[in-house]
Amino acid sequence: MNIGKLDRLVVIKSIIFAQDAYGENVVNRTETLATVWARFEFEKGKVGYEADTFVGTSPAKMTIRYRSDLQISPKHYIEYNSKDWFIRSIEEIGRKEGLILRVEEKTTD
Secondary structure (H helix, E strand, O other): OHHHHHHEEEEEEEEEEEEOOOEEEEEEEEEEEEEEEEEEEEEOOEEEEEEEEEEEEEEEEEEEEEOOOOOOOOOEEEEEOOOOEEEEEEEEEEEOOOOOOOEEEEEEE
16 A cells, blocks of 8 residues: 555544434434545446435545554544545455545435
8 A cells, every 4th residue: 555645634433322302313413533644536426316306426435544543334434525425335455554445425406
């Protein structure tokens, strides 16, 4: 992995839930887990209708360095360029060298 290509500063966030009076989970707050350097490789997106709503999907492959203090899972999300990118899958590069995150951003109009 060429560390010099990690040129985008991204924020890894987590959602903290709480229960309301009816026992339903509601978003209480978001918590910043880490700010890391990443490499984005944008892939071919698609557009279409989902439940009578026009939805655009933008997938990307994001590469970051491996961190032993951070356990990333699909429960977390990435904030980059004022957009939320949801983690779909995680792959490890080598032996704790880096991580490849397959992320996806959805827009509705």
